[in-house]
Amino acid sequence: MIPKYKYKPRIYFIATFIATYCFWLAGAYASFHDDQSGMYMLFMLPGLMAPFLISLVMIFTSKNPDLIKDFINRLINIRLIRLKMLPALLLIMPLTVLVSIVLSLPFGGSVSQFQFAEGFSFSSGFVPVLFLLLLAAGFEELGWRGYAFDSLQSRYTYFKASIVFSILWSLWHFPLIFVNNSYQYEIIHQSIWFGVNFFISIIPMGVIISWMCIKNGKSVLVAILFHFVINLSQEILAITQFTKCIETLVLIVVAAVIIVLDKDMFFSKEHLATEVKK
Numbered sequence: 001m002i003p004k005y006k007y008k009p010r011i012y013f014i015a016t017f018i019a020t021y022c023f024w025l026a027g028a029y030a031s032f033h034d035d036q037s038g039m040y041m042l043f044m045l046p047g048l049m050a051p052f053l054i055s056l057v058m059i060f061t062s063k064n065p066d067l068i069k070d071f072i073n074r075l076i077n078i079r080l081i082r083l084k085m086l087p088a089l090l091l092i093m094p095l096t097v098l099v100s101i102v103l104s105l106p107f108g109g110s111v112s113q114f115q116f117a118e119g120f121s122f123s124s125g126f127v128p129v130l131f132l133l134l135l136a137a138g139f140e141e142l143g144w145r146g147y148a149f150d151s152l153q154s155r156y157t158y159f160k161a162s163i164v165f166s167i168l169w170s171l172w173h174f175p176l177i178f179v180n181n182s183y184q185y186e187i188i189h190q191s192i193w194f195g196v197n198f199f200i201s202i203i204p205m206g207v208i209i210s211w212m213c214i215k216n217g218k219s220v221l222v223a224i225l226f227h228f229v230i231n232l233s234q235e236i237l238a239i240t241q242f243t244k245c246i247e248t249l250v251l252i253v254v255a256a257v258i259i260v261l262d263k264d265m266f267f268s269k270e271h272l273a274t275e276v277k278k
Helices: 009-031 041-060 066-075 084-106 129-153 157-172 174-177 185-191 192-215 220-234 241-261 263-267 270-277
Strands: none
Touching: 009 041, 009 129, 009 157, 009 174, 041 066, 066 129, 084 174, 084 192, 084 220, 084 241, 129 157, 129 192, 129 220, 157 185, 157 192, 174 263, 185 192, 185 241, 192 241, 192 263, 241 263
16 A cells, blocks of 8 residues: 555546446447448547556556556566566466366357367457457556555455455446347357356456465465456356356466455555555
């Protein structure tokens, strides 16, 4: 936390939701009136950038040099990254996907899910999908870890901040179900329950990303890399939507185990006491 600065989570999240929803709903409309050029992405990209851009506004208009210095440090300081955390960073999500596929087999899941996917599960206009997955990880985490999560941590325990953030992060994706050819549009038209599962799955993912970020000195770079690993893990194998429902349960178990093993950090109120003293 930054001394002599009062975080403004309500202003941040309201501004971020309004900006993203306006751009993405405009993009949704354009995606159904597009001449196949993919120009609707001109609305989608600013919506994706909203968490980062509003973080920049909140940080650099604060006139608090410590807040600005802290953001830059967490963005470029690779020494914040703990080497012993790298295996977890790189393997948690791929292993979660593999375990989910194995668990799906007794329920009729196909072993073909272990094969590499023939293509991506959605299209993204003129922006290559792989590049979009990286952009999503980058712009989201630059905002979420640049300002949003710290603003919640200033008021709540790490556990409550993680849960509140994860719910808000899930709801932030809502307009995507209206965007033609988006991943969320595709799955919700397969089954509304697949769509529900997507939004539920974001909550344990948010908890795990928050934990990973905190354990690496709140490094924004770590959050971006971990987020990108999650995105890539969801696309690289031919995993079915039924298996992704199982995956959500596995993620909940992983998040619960992390919370239990690191309960002192998640439920500590020391940082809150420090903030009050400041």
